[in-house]
Amino acid sequence: MTSALYPGTFDPITNGHLDIIERAAKLFDPFVVAVAPGTHKDARFSLPVRKRLVVESTRGIADIEVIILEGLLAERCKELAIDVVIRGLRAVSDFEYEMMMALMNRKLYPGFETLFLMPSARYVYLHSSTVREVFALGGDVSDLVPEPVSKALRDTRRDAGK
Numbered sequence: 001m002t003s004a005l006y007p008g009t010f011d012p013i014t015n016g017h018l019d020i021i022e023r024a025a026k027l028f029d030p031f032v033v034a035v036a037p038g039t040h041k042d043a044r045f046s047l048p049v050r051k052r053l054v055v056e057s058t059r060g061i062a063d064i065e066v067i068i069l070e071g072l073l074a075e076r077c078k079e080l081a082i083d084v085v086i087r088g089l090r091a092v093s094d095f096e097y098e099m100m101m102a103l104m105n106r107k108l109y110p111g112f113e114t115l116f117l118m119p120s121a122r123y124v125y126l127h128s129s130t131v132r133e134v135f136a137l138g139g140d141v142s143d144l145v146p147e148p149v150s151k152a153l154r155d156t157r158r159d160a161g162k
């Protein structure tokens with residue numbers, strides 16, 4: 001079957017990411033979720049914690065592998081013989097960045113295709129950065145993220161209050 005990899009920073013994984021994972025896992029085998037360091041400075045969770053939260057949040061979805069993605073996506077795809085890279089498209093605002101990345105990746109390694117999936121409409125405005133901001137300001141994000149993330153966020157709030 002066709003292999004696929006879904007890269008992202010997942011800081012933290014949200015219900016929007018989970019929606020894309022559930023759709024893609026039905027279509028591809030093997031299906032790998034790759035957690036990347038990312039370039040944003042306001043990282044909430046370390047890379048190993050982000051990976052653990054993806055593993056815990058995707059339990060119950062058959063046959064998913066979760067890895068940490070260091071270095072160039074194109075190189076890892078070549079090594080792992082990946083056919084398809086999955087990206088989520090929320091709104092038109094995602095399009096320009098995603099098109100640039102897809103074309104750059106194709107130039108670096110023409111051996112895979114980038115495929116875009118749309119989430120359920122209720123997740124179209126959901127970004128990890130919004131979750132981080134709302135949470136930092138004391139808001140309730142429990143219906144936007146999987147339970148393991150909700151718990152990890154509560155734990156950071158509790159630890160900060162000690």
Ligand code: ADP
Nearest residue numbers: 008009010016017087088089119123126127128
């Ligand atoms: P974000 O853009 O939320 O900070 P990532 O860098 O982890 O998160 O995103 C990885 C991929 O998942 C990107 O292709 C992004 O567009 C997609 N994605 C993120 N959130 C959603 C969502 N709510 N619905 C669909 N796709 C999403």
